[in-house]
Amino acid sequence: MPQNESVEDRPVLGVRARARVELTRAIVETARRHLAQDGPANLSLRAVARELGMVSSAVYRYVPSRDDLLTLLIIEAYDALGAAAEKAEAKVPRTDLDARFVAVGRAVRAWAIEHPHEYALIYGSPVPGYAAPQDTIAPATRVPTILIGILADAVAAGVYDPAAAPGVPAAVRRSLGPVRAAIPDVVPDDLVVRGLMAWSTLLGLVSMEQFGQFHNVLAEAASQREAFFTEALRRTSAVTTRTPAARP
Amino acid sequence: MPQNESVEDRPVLGVRARARVELTRAIVETARRHLAQDGPANLSLRAVARELGMVSSAVYRYVPSRDDLLTLLIIEAYDALGAAAEKAEAKVPRTDLDARFVAVGRAVRAWAIEHPHEYALIYGSPVPGYAAPQDTIAPATRVPTILIGILADAVAAGVYDPAAAPGVPAAVRRSLGPVRAAIPDVVPDDLVVRGLMAWSTLLGLVSMEQFGQFHNVLAEAASQREAFFTEALRRTSAVTTRTPAARP
DNA sequence: TCCAAAACAAGAGCACTGCTCTCTGTGGAA
DNA sequence: TTCCACAGAGAGCAGTGCTCTTGTTTTGGA
Numbered sequence: 001m002p003q004n005e006s007v008e009d010r011p012v013l014g015v016r017a018r019a020r021v022e023l024t025r026a027i028v029e030t031a032r033r034h035l036a037q038d039g040p041a042n043l044s045l046r047a048v049a050r051e052l053g054m055v056s057s058a059v060y061r062y063v064p065s066r067d068d069l070l071t072l073l074i075i076e077a078y079d080a081l082g083a084a085a086e087k088a089e090a091k092v093p094r095t096d097l098d099a100r101f102v103a104v105g106r107a108v109r110a111w112a113i114e115h116p117h118e119y120a121l122i123y124g125s126p127v128p129g130y131a132a133p134q135d136t137i138a139p140a141t142r143v144p145t146i147l148i149g150i151l152a153d154a155v156a157a158g159v160y161d162p163a164a165a166p167g168v169p170a171a172v173r174r175s176l177g178p179v180r181a182a183i184p185d186v187v188p189d190d191l192v193v194r195g196l197m198a199w200s201t202l203l204g205l206v207s208m209e210q211f212g213q214f215h216n217v218l219a220e221a222a223s224q225r226e227a228f229f230t231e232a233l234r235r236t237s238a239v240t241t242r243t244p245a246a247r248p
Numbered sequence: 249m250p251q252n253e254s255v256e257d258r259p260v261l262g263v264r265a266r267a268r269v270e271l272t273r274a275i276v277e278t279a280r281r282h283l284a285q286d287g288p289a290n291l292s293l294r295a296v297a298r299e300l301g302m303v304s305s306a307v308y309r310y311v312p313s314r315d316d317l318l319t320l321l322i323i324e325a326y327d328a329l330g331a332a333a334e335k336a337e338a339k340v341p342r343t344d345l346d347a348r349f350v351a352v353g354r355a356v357r358a359w360a361i362e363h364p365h366e367y368a369l370i371y372g373s374p375v376p377g378y379a380a381p382q383d384t385i386a387p388a389t390r391v392p393t394i395l396i397g398i399l400a401d402a403v404a405a406g407v408y409d410p411a412a413a414p415g416v417p418a419a420v421r422r423s424l425g426p427v428r429a430a431i432p433d434v435v436p437d438d439l440v441v442r443g444l445m446a447w448s449t450l451l452g453l454v455s456m457e458q459f460g461q462f463h464n465v466l467a468e469a470a471s472q473r474e475a476f477f478t479e480a481l482r483r484t485s486a487v488t489t490r491t492p493a494a495r496p
Numbered sequence: 497t498c499c500a501a502a503a504c505a506a507g508a509g510c511a512c513t514g515c516t517c518t519c520t521g522t523g524g525a526a
Numbered sequence: 527t528t529c530c531a532c533a534g535a536g537a538g539c540a541g542t543g544c545t546c547t548t549g550t551t552t553t554g555g556a
Binding site: 041121169174175179194196201204205207208211212216219223225228235239 | 288289368369371372373374375385388416417419420422423424425426427441442444445447448449450451452453455456459460461463464465466467469471472473475476479480483484487
């Protein structure tokens with residue numbers, strides 16, 4: 001009689017299958033370390049194999065190609081960033097919408113600074129073939145999902161009054177088709193546009209800093225960079241979730 | 249007696265020197281075509297040499313390394329983008345600040361769509377060694393210079409009233425050190441911050457679209473993408489150059 | 497005018513990459 | 527116990543950036 005065997009474990013993995021998932025994990029983990037150190041361009045399947053004491057051709061039993069390995073790392077990066085952002089946002093009182101947005105923004109930036117190559121991998125120029133594989137789109141939505149929650153709460157708390165929301169041009173409305181499916185209907189189009197702009201500003205700020213566009217523009221000291229970034233986030237939040245002023 | 253010889257040509261280049269500049273140009277031009285077609289990662293010095301009918305080692309007489317070749321292409325890209333933006337802005341009446349900003353933004357986006365690999369090269373993750381060489385910083389300022397002009401004109405035209413400008417926190421003020429040197433003193437810190445945010449939003453929008461972050465977010469049709477983008481630019485301009493509302 | 501020095505092109509070669517193919521041994525299910 | 531799919535090793539292909547050596551051509555100064 002099998003003891004302590006949960007339903008999930010029912011189809012017990014054989015020793016070989018077990019070794020397989022373990023080795024796959026080891027490959028991805030080693031690759032992640034190499035990526036963090038040398039960047040996506042210098043990620044070598046052969047080097048990973050070497051470090052694991054196997055020959056390069058053996059790795060191909062576990063990973064179809066170098067690009068697929070990068071795809072796995074992209075997924076891991078999206079997940080790590082999403083987790084960091086969620087954790088930061090959870091520490092802030094849900095009623096303070098500005099603080100929540102700022103917390104998410106700062107978490108994204110902090111993660112990017114700590115993992116520059118991983119950040120470049122997901123938000124920089126796409127390295128592998130152009131089309132991002134399907135598997136990456138789900139984890140990629142974690143941070144945007146947080147932001148959508150803030151938008152919805154702004155409406156729920158009455159900070160943003162949908163009744164006072166201006167309409168958006170028909171062509172713009174049509175452009176929002178796909179994202180509308182992921183956002184509650186109570187959030188008006190105007191606020192969706194604001195949210196997308198806020199998200200673009202956030203990623204724009206982090207990418208520009210990360211990719212060196214702020215050289216000779218902002219001071220290099222970490223504390224000053226942080227001050228500017230936080231100020232920009234605060235301003236962005238302020239023009240995003242507030243009820244729009246009536247246009248005279 | 250030499251005829252029709254301008255002063256600039258006075259130190260006549262020898263046949264060899266002439267051939268040298270010509271061949272260097274040919275190398276860069278061929279590389280530019282390869283870059284546009286296959287992307288920075290696939291730019292091969294050997295392939296360029298092959299197309300020019302020479303052996304790979306010969307190219308090293310003209311270009312120190314592959315990374316230096318990429319640097320030359322970066323400079324060319326910055327210049328081409330800057331020229332496109334300047335041309336677009338020149339077509340708009342100088343008094344219409346919003347139209348000028350929108351024109352610049354649309355020009356940047358249009359150029360990015362037309363030259364995706366070049367755009368990725370300058371605003372995506374840095375491919376060569378991390379430090380951007382000195383030669384690239386000058387051409388990189390062409391587009392920001394246009395935006396600074398719009399900020400200054402907003403003050404000059406009284407659209408933005410410096411007297412009503414709120415101060416910025418001391419730490420933020422300090423962070424602006426380098427960029428302040430490039431902006432007229434009549435533009436207050438508050439407007440500088442707004443300008444940097446607008447620039448970040450603009451690049452964020454273009455990069456996200458270019459790097460696939462708007463998949464499953466915005467409709468794919470070009471006309472709808474354009475409508476959203478223009479709307480976002482208009483809104484960005486509106487919150488940038490207007491005199492800030494008095495905070496109650 | 498002549499000659500050494502500099503510039504040039506070519507080729508071989510090194511160390512590396514991604515990836516494929518073939519071969520051998522072994523683990524695990526039937 | 528048998529058999530086969532799978533794992534690993536090794537060789538090999540085509541390509542890369544870059545260096546070094548070997549002849550050749552051009553150039554500028556004596």
